[in-house]
Amino acid sequence: MRADKRPQPCDVTVYSDKGSLALRFPKRHNPLWEQLDGKPLNGKAKCLGIGKYGYKNNPEDWKRASQIAIALEADLDHPEWEKLFDPTLAKYGLGGGKYAKLADVLQLPGTVQAKPEITVGEMWEAYLEWKKPQLEETTYEFHYVSAFTNAIKGLVWDKTKREFISAKNSIWDKPLADNHCFVPLLQGSPRLISRVTAALSEAFLHLQSQGKTKITINPFIGAGTENKADKYKTTVTTEGVTKEWWEIDDIESNPEENDKRAFTREERDIIIKAFYESEKPATRLIGPLVEFLFLTGCRSGEAFALRWQDVFLGKHKNYIRFSKSYNGRLKNTQVTKTGEIRLFKIYPKLENLLLKIKPVDAKSTDLVFVNSAGTSYTSGLLYEKWVNSNTTKKGIKYDYPGVVTQLADTGVIGCCLSPYHTRHTFITLQAHAGTDLLLLATACGNSVEVIQRHYLGIDTEVEITDI
Structure with a gap:
């Protein structure tokens, strides 16, 4: 097959043979390559494949390959x-091949070996240490340590196995490199990718400000520039899948927050x-x-932290003060998710x-709601009673369906939604x-906007008021 050639900006040429891009060096460089390879070239030019930069049909791959050649x-x-x-060729973004190990065995006369560029994972871990004091503990744990870190490691949640599995698109171990963008390697909703890459961009700028990288071009350029107009389009297409506006993720860290389905009034009463x-x-x-969650629409952590001093029952004071939230995972009580104190008017x-x-x-x-051990409830315990619990005896796993799972399985209610949907049900009703x-x-x-957008679908029973 005839090699594909294009106009070259330098003597190190880029060419494509059988679809893969490679570099061909001028013969004046042969002495160096003969020493590196440990064998003579016999007058032939040195050729070096750079497969990870792609194929001849991609103009961007040619551009990157040309930049490496220059x-x-x-x-x-x-x-x-x-x-x-x-x-080692790491400086040129080609450190993954056989030359990557040369730094351990080869020292050319007068050569100062280049220090390998820091990896995305190393950069991220240093960033987390710097960022932690600036964040609320729950935000740090759930967003940065969990959701964002999992995205960088290429881990996705498997609903069936109820565990994170590899999507084989990790950028964690990849070294930073000029003229390389990692954003296309991330998978997930536009909202998640935007938030993760914004954090990665900030991590890179922090690294750069400390003089710990020689990379001059931000590999996460364009991060954090989510188009808010696009977010509110009627439909959005992601990875070939078109979603309606109500299916678009708003809060990636909590999928249950995104799923605005609700139980009917009858289903609510059946569950209680x-x-x-x-x-x-x-x-x-x-x-x-469970009844309290359905009747207030509060977040479960707010109910777990509620004490009688926050409940005002009386003729002139008849409200609940939501000011705290208990996190069973972190085993601590903090401010509410929005950081605000809410007064909830009590109705009959x-x-x-x-x-x-x-x-x-x-x-x-005293806590308003306590479990059989006299301590605060947790999301995990609520989930077990609601969806399912399991135990292992003599190597055999036994599953015990929860109340709502059983109701759904027997067809008494339409489906088994999560405990978080008590909130969606209250707001919808x-x-x-x-x-x-x-x-x-x-x-x-x-906000009113959220309620209008997610909870007020078209009700065919409602008519325009005759005024």
Whole structure:
């Protein structure tokens, strides 16, 4: 097959043979390559494949290959080439082949071996140490340590296995390199990619400010420039899949927040009744918590942290103060997700529940909801009673479906949504019942825009008012 050639900007030429790009060096460089390869070239030009930079049909690959060729020739033809040329080729972004190990065994006369460029993972770990004091602990743990780090490592959540698995697109071990962009290697929603690359871009700039990299071009250029107009288009196409506006992710770190489905009023009542009437005492005990979540739409952590001193029952004071949230994973109590204190006006059905469960001797500092051990509930415990729990005995795994799973499996309700959907159910039912949207948004800690966008779908039973 005839080799594909294009106009060359230097004597180190780029060519394509059988679809793969390679470099061909002028014969004046033969003595160096003969020493590096340990064998004579017999008058032939040295050829070096650079396969990872792609194929002849991609103009961008030709451009990158040409830039590598120019950089190599500039170093090799420089009067002080011994100090500039990197025999491991890592400096040129080609450090993954056999020459990568030369730094351990070869020292050319007068050559100062180039220090390998820092990897994305090393940069990220240093960035996390610098960034941690600037963030709330939950934000740091869930976003940066978990969601963002998993994306960089190419890990995706497997809903069936309920664990992270490799998507084989990790950039963690890849060294930083000029004229290289890592963003296309990331997979996920536009929202996640935007947030991760914005953080990576900041990490690179921090690294650069410390003089710990020689890379001059930000490999994460363009990060954090999510187009907000595109975000609110009627449809968005990602990786060949077109989604409607209500399917577009808003908060990648919490998929359940994105899924705005809700139970019907009848399903809500069936679920509450099933918890109260369970044959298992621990499941019956959690019934008031489940009902409270359905009747307030608060986030589960806010209910876990709620104490009687935050519940004001009376003629002139009849509200709940949501000011804290308990995180079972971190085992600590912090401010609410939005960092604000919310006052939730108590209505009759909610008041009846609170009066029913409040102990006569309750202290103001006592938790409103406690498990059988007398401690705060956690999302994990709620999940077990709601969806399923499992145990292993003698090497055999046993699964025990939760209350809502059983109701869905037997067809009593339409499907098994997560405990977080108690929030979506409350907001949906209230919005469609005509509750003032500003009051509802303030009580639940979101915005009128979010309610209009995600919870108020077209109701065919509603008619235009005759005025």
